[in-house]
Amino acid sequence: MAEATTQSQLTEEMEELSVSSPDSGASVLAEAVARVEGVTKVYGAGATKVTALDDVTVEFQRGQMTAIMGPSGSGKSTLLHCLAGLDTVTSGRIVVADADISTMSDKELTVLRRDRIGFVFQSFNLIPTLTAERNITLQRRLGRHGVDSDWFDKVVDILEIRERLDHRPSELSGGQQQRVAVARALISKPEMIIADEPTGNLDQASGREVLSFLRRAVNEYGQTVVIVTHDAAAASYADRVIFLADGQVVGELQHPTTAQIFERLQELEK
């Protein structure tokens, strides 16, 4: 019973957030956290050559939630990986917080990922031997940085995982695991949280929950979020949706409705 109530409340909250988003988007339009400039990413060579990103130029605004959509194989993950310093580009450049990451060494990229980026994968985001709490503080401790306990409390409360802090990943549900992953991404107040289909493995209710938390982070704390999702309804909570096809940016919607997104996706499928 209690569960159901929470969920319906959440859904309402999400509607609200989505309505209020134009303002938050407008207030930070000026500054770009990350710029992708003419990036091309080619995998393999010769006959097996695949151009995953083809001269992509796009900016991500601070304090905005940007959703990236497109058919499977259109280069969404590749874009996120390059943006997060997990992969290198073939040409072009990527600037994150005024630093050109395309020229960084492995060591510099590692530190960037640790201190300035929060990454959430579709699944397997947690180290199985560590408790939820230790997973959340993982990045801080990797950098031997202290954990801001007020912020930690706030994050675990927002994500409603306080009860689960002592549990290991195997003792958590999929939704809880993703919430812990989001908490880990949030805890170091990164420049950007980058999430590749963070809800792809969850049922709809858990998925929406996770998204609503990300949305709250944007609204309440000015967090920048970039996510990939296949779910038009989920994407509608973003300030902006960027459409990719065959490694190219093929469109963009500002503050779209679910219906608009759906329509655009349908066009892309053709």
Place this chain on the structure above:
Amino acid sequence: MLALSLTRLIAQRFRLVSTSISVFIGIAFLAGSMVLIDTLGASFDELATDINEGVDVVVRSSELVESGFAQVRGQLDESVLATVEGIDGVAEAQPNIEGYAQLVDAQGEAVGNPGQGAPTIGVNWSDSDVLNQVTVAEGQAPRKPDEVVIDRYTAEANGFAVGDTVTVLLKVPPEEFTITGIGTFGESDSLMGASLVMFDFTTAQRVLGSPGMISSVSVAAVPGVSQEELRDRITAQLPIRTEALTGADSVAELQGDISEALSFFNTFMTIFALIALFVAAFIIYNTFSILVAQRTKETALLRALGAGRRQVIGSVLFEAVLMGIIASAAGIVAGIGVAELLKRLLGTVGLEIPGSNVVFEASTAYNALIAGVAITAVSAVIPALRASRTSPLAALREASVDDSALSRSRMVFGFLTLAVCGAMLMAGLFADISNRLMFVGLGAAGIFIGVAAWGPIVARPFARIVGAPLARLRGLPGELAQENGMRNPRRTATTAAALMIGVGLVSAISIFAASTTRTVDKIIDDTVVGDLVIESGSQGFGGLSPVLAEEVSALPEVALASGVRIALTEVDGEGQTLLAFETVDMGDLVDVGIVAGDPATLGVDGLAVLDTEAEDRGWALGSEVTLDFVQTGRQAFEVGLIYTEDALVGPMFISNDAYEANSTEIFDMSVYVLANDSYTTDQFRTAVEAAAAPYPNAEVMDLGELKASISAQVDQMLTLVYALLALAVIIALIGIANTIALSTVERTREIGLLRAVGMTRPQLRASVRWESFLIALLGTTMGLTLGLFFGWSMVEALRDEGITELAIPLPQIGVVAVLAAGAGVIASLRPAAKAARLPILDAVASG
């Protein structure tokens, strides 16, 4: 199913290769020592045949006394030669004299070390073409009393040439000779590395034997008279205490002695090969356990598709057997190389083996193959059973939990094994039973297994406690190492157990050695009253000419000097090695705790006996005892002294007078010297050293130096044993590297994630390293604990044999611990580097 095993074996060949290496190393060593033994055996057999070439009958004394490995045979009166020559059917007879002769090189150092290495032999030259197997390759045979021929190997190794003057150590004071010839033995330059000096007959009798005496007579038959026939004819004419045997029997006897000596060597080498294979068994068990666990889903699917339990067991065992065959076959081939290497090694320490080929018997191949395959298969049985218990539903579940830390059957098994094998060990050590060595070996092996069974139970708390400071000091990498160490307690513990064996044995041996050294120190402190000791280093073969003791004794700076000799006799028909002293003023040199009697009155027929020995034999002061000497036969002795301290002098001893009355082989093993108080220590020592200077095999030592030299000898033995045990440790380290590599493969995704969220490569490497460190530390801790226990029980068991002091060499043990734990870290370097190089995105995507 078999096809599947094969496919897997090929797919996972890299994982299995590292496991196979452990079997490979063990088998290579096993096969290598078998080949070496066969090679040695064949060479010695050939040598025995060669040196008896042309000999149809050997005439020798029938008096033989044996004790332990030593044996002495009596001398013959030279008149036997004439008797033999006069017998019908004898074509030629050659007298043989054999004794101690040690060359001195240009630097004044004695050549060779008869106490430890190949013998230094002197013989008479014989002109017989038929009976003398030595050919003069350069120069000519010795014709004059001051001429000698030496073997080419010794000549070349020490830069001697024809025409050189050389000093030779003998039972008489050292003498100078001119080398007139260099000799060879058929194809070979050397008699297995022994040094050989050949004198003319009269000189040989004077410097090697005794006037009028010979060691034996070699006889050649006229054509048409068989060896047996001639032997019988000769036997009929021989005086008492003399025997004749055919050349063939003499060869067979020599070969029998050789193979007996070799079988001891064989046992020694085999023990170390078995230890190595025992460690390898842990590695195989562990690898198969990990592989079986990693394949749970695959196995479950097979089970769901209808594969029976037997088929699952069969497929795992088939894989193991196949691996065992491949690894053993490779090991056997490598064993030939190992034998070659060991052969060279023996060559460098003076045991030159003639012939360039190693002997590879078919039995080596199948014995080694059987051993390798059996070890592999047996080690895989439990993992195979475990695999067969996989439920078809396991395919649907997440990876299985390692709950072995809680397993009750494991605790019971461990406990029972410890109890039974502990009892076996104790029985082997302390009880009066046969096969003690086997009991000790099986007991110790079982204790290792029992402790290993308990390992997973302690692994988790160990990693938690020891890992805690690591996590605190090393941050997250330390914490992950701690968690990973606790994650699969069975894996951690089994890997550690392999190292435990090596560390346990090394520390036990070091305790044993330290206790021996300390006991010797205490004996010297307690019993030696003298100030200096002159040591020859000979263990009864040759030694110092007794003239040295006389010369030293005559020095004004010296109050007293007594030579110490070793005699072989039979007491009540049983071989007994006993010492002989200058007993007249004995009390001033050694304190043996006299209870009754007076050493000064022992004379030529007095026997000194340890109190407990006397009690056991029912002897008292004045009891009549018969001692049997090879030279003089049965002699009546009387118990003239009862003492309590046997550590230095053994259970019985006689006076040098009695020794001389019954032996022709008169050498001092060492000389104890007491200073004359009216001179300074320096004056005293200088005088003694000056007297000993002409004897290059004499080493003058004060008691401190004596202790140091004994402990150096113990250390030398220890080094050899360590070198052999290093094999077991290396295999264990391969095991650690293997486990870490397998674990890394299993955790690929996790590693990818860690790198994705910002773990640097050095941090990742550190985490792998620390995990390996924890495993190695666990193995070291368990090993040291067991080592302490084994060392202690060994010393306790040998208390009656004279090891009375228990010493625990903390610095050495500390070094062992640091090395073992450190080597564990080194073993992980490669897998750690590999883990750090994993491409992040591929790793995250795997799974």
